[in-house]
Amino acid sequence: MGKIMECGGICAVPKGRSMIALMQQDSFDLVPLNPLERCTPLSVAAHTLYEKTRPDRLPGPGGVLDLNAAQYEQLADGRAVRVSGARFIPTPVYQIKLEGVERLGHRTIFIGGIRDPILISQIDEFLQSVREYTRNLYADLDKTDNCRLIFHVYGKNAVMGPLESASSIVHEIGIMGEVVAETQDKSHAIANNVRTSLLHMPYAGQLATTGNFASPLSPHEQDAGEVFRFSLYHLIDLEEGQEVSLFPVEHLIVEGTAQANSTETRLSDKDVEFFATTVAEPIGKPSCLTQGIRGRCVREANNRPQ
Amino acid sequence: MIKQASDDEVKMMDLAKVIRSKNSGPFELTLDIMFDTEASYQRVKTANILGNDVIKELYQLKDDDILVNMYFDPALAWKCTIKRPWLQGSIGERDTLGTQQHAPLLTLRVPAVPKLVNR
Numbered sequence: 001m002g003k004i005m006e007c008g009g010i011c012a013v014p015k016g017r018s019m020i021a022l023m024q025q026d027s028f029d030l031v032p033l034n035p036l037e038r039c040t041p042l043s044v045a046a047h048t049l050y051e052k053t054r055p056d057r058l059p060g061p062g063g064v065l066d067l068n069a070a071q072y073e074q075l076a077d078g079r080a081v082r083v084s085g086a087r088f089i090p091t092p093v094y095q096i097k098l099e100g101v102e103r104l105g106h107r108t109i110f111i112g113g114i115r116d117p118i119l120i121s122q123i124d125e126f127l128q129s130v131r132e133y134t135r136n137l138y139a140d141l142d143k144t145d146n147c148r149l150i151f152h153v154y155g156k157n158a159v160m161g162p163l164e165s166a167s168s169i170v171h172e173i174g175i176m177g178e179v180v181a182e183t184q185d186k187s188h189a190i191a192n193n194v195r196t197s198l199l200h201m202p203y204a205g206q207l208a209t210t211g212n213f214a215s216p217l218s219p220h221e222q223d224a225g226e227v228f229r230f231s232l233y234h235l236i237d238l239e240e241g242q243e244v245s246l247f248p249v250e251h252l253i254v255e256g257t258a259q260a261n262s263t264e265t266r267l268s269d270k271d272v273e274f275f276a277t278t279v280a281e282p283i284g285k286p287s288c289l290t291q292g293i294r295g296r297c298v299r300e301a302n303n304r305p306q
Numbered sequence: 307m308i309k310q311a312s313d314d315e316v317k318m319m320d321l322a323k324v325i326r327s328k329n330s331g332p333f334e335l336t337l338d339i340m341f342d343t344e345a346s347y348q349r350v351k352t353a354n355i356l357g358n359d360v361i362k363e364l365y366q367l368k369d370d371d372i373l374v375n376m377y378f379d380p381a382l383a384w385k386c387t388i389k390r391p392w393l394q395g396s397i398g399e400r401d402t403l404g405t406q407q408h409a410p411l412l413t414l415r416v417p418a419v420p421k422l423v424n425r
Contacts, residue, residue: 045381053330055378150398163365229396
């Protein structure tokens with residue numbers, strides 16, 4: 001239930017913001033706050049895939065949640081779903097996960113575009129010559145992860161990198177350069193040097209001799225702050241009782257005396273009228289019948305990838 | 307709206323309801339393909355077009371890059387989790403949340419529905 005509730009209304013149809021969960025002895029019920037949304041057995045079961053290595057086994061502190069026998073039942077109101085049958089299998093020793101990071105250094109970035117096709121056609125070689133020139137000036141560049149220059153070439157596999165197998169000839173590329181070094185001053189100096197080389201270095205067949213790089217910003221380089229990487233990602237065995245002593249739980253009862261004002265609302269009269277009178281219809285049919293959901297169908301039809 | 311595709315050969319994006327990628331922890335990337343009818347889910351499951359050999363080719367991977375490749379019937383879904391090819395949230399990051407790595411799955415070919423022959 002925790003895994004579902006941390007994402008709120010994501011498992012509602014249509015996807016919403018808020019969700020209510022009711023815990024029972026051997027099950028829990030989910031119902032979205034918005035009366036126009038509903039949970040279905042499929043929409044809830046589908047959420048077990050979200051951000052998970054696998055949908056049927058969810059490891060966590062102390063053990064694994066086994067969902068192989070989980071059942072998802074639509075309740076009579078047509079909006080709530082009851083989930084049961086999940087089994088928590090404790091590990092022989094209680095384990096928790098430790099995470100930690102180490103500082104790599106300070107990062108400076110620059111972005112810009114290239115439109116000249118003569119340069120675009122040889123961009124890999126050109127960027128390599130920029131890199132080599134800079135390495136000559138800064139001897140520790142690219143020797144460790146604490147002093148690095150990385151180019152992201154948009155239009156040429158910037159998003160997928162080594163996973164990409166598509167390629168195409170583009171009329172324009174974007175380049176984001178990032179430099180990491182021990183101090184802000186050093187990363188800025190290197191980034192500025194690289195960006196200047198990118199702008200002014202010659203290349204074979206060059207006709208445009210005023211500058212190679214279209215920067216949208218000035219100053220051309222931006223401070224991007226400290227940068228870190230994961231250095232610790234480790235399961236640790238606890239001693240008996242530590243799962244309680246390390247993570248004490250305190251229960252508080254909060255009780256007010258004021259009464260809720262049932263007429264007060266942030267909704268307009270029109271919205272109140274709409275929620276009071278509109279009934280959500282099942283969206284299993286090809287045509288959508290309710291105003292709110294039809295609106296979403298029309299939006300989705302327009303946004304379908306071509 | 308229920309996705310309806312023809313029985314002829316189609317692209318995965320014409321048949322699936324959801325095709326997506328996301329991080330699953332800082333060292334993994336997970337790919338999901340989800341369907342909104344039992345029929346379209348079974349059509350893809352029985353066609354056996356999402357095995358490791360296909361994924362390796364599609365994403366330029368080696369065998370041990372693939373951690374999980376499975377169908378999950380209750381959600382009418384297929385999931386494949388791979389080792390994240392680069393550090394998450396650090397220098398050289400391309401996609402902090404891992405949300406834009408799904409595109410090769412969109413144009414996967416799903417074979418035509420086999421025609422039943424009366425005997």
